[in-house]
Amino acid sequence: MSLDWGYTDDNGPSTWAEKYPLAAGARQSPVDIDTSKATSDNSLVDREIDWSYPSNCSYRIVNTGYGWRVDTYGDDTALSGGPLSEVYKLEQFHCHWGATNDEGSEHTVDGKSYAAELHLVHWNSEKYSSFKEAASQPDGLAVLGVFMEIGNADNAELEKIISLIPKIIHKGQDSQASFDLDFGSLLPESKHYWTYLGSLTTPPCNECVIWTVFKEPITISERQLEVFRSLKSVGEEDAIEPEEGKLVKNYRPPLPLGNRVLRECGP
């Protein structure tokens, strides 16, 4: 069964606009963060970006066929300040990675890729009544992008997610994910970030995201990243060879920033 879209030569990012016209828009993500183009803005300093996530807000991990996704109860979560005019609630978080460690992030910084990129996806629950409605609005979603670089040690908080991957190897599988997660360990110590208006990075590529991309990466071990790459993009019932259908990469390369403003907050 051929996928509508994916990350192979036949259905990868360069083909998406054929079936998903928004993918050819002027407000697409990711982008290369050209630090020479970033402007400072005191309003970002005046309203420090702030978040609150109860450690028990995760409840399920799913193999979407494009990666893993942890679904969260948003009620007691909050993301505010910085580029945001309202309070946004956490809907889910997931990750993008590459086949080798020198690629995998979706955003790049002055052309540099990281090994992976974590996305924490929030929706504007002050203005809209559902995630679905928010995803059709220009200020509907707020995504925090966190770069991941290879470190010698395992990331203990990520290990709580990684330990569940063997239960969701095939597309469509899910598992309870009621772990206690210290989100502080999944976010960098520094609040230095870039922000710009962009889109979802997979089809239908709605242009509904206020992006915040942190400058400081967190670390993940090579072993942990290999576990991500063991996920399969096909269901258990799809009879394929053991090495076939592995999700070795699931990142979209950068799109032009065009005439969008790229703002920076931090030292």
Ligand SMILES: COc1ccc([C@H]2OC(=S)NC2=O)c(OC)c1
């Ligand atoms: C329904 O929730 C989502 C969340 C994220 C995405 C993609 O956009 C970004 S950001 N990362 C992605 O994988 C999405 O695409 C349809 C839908």
Ligand SMILES: [Zn+2]
């Ligand atoms: Zn993403």
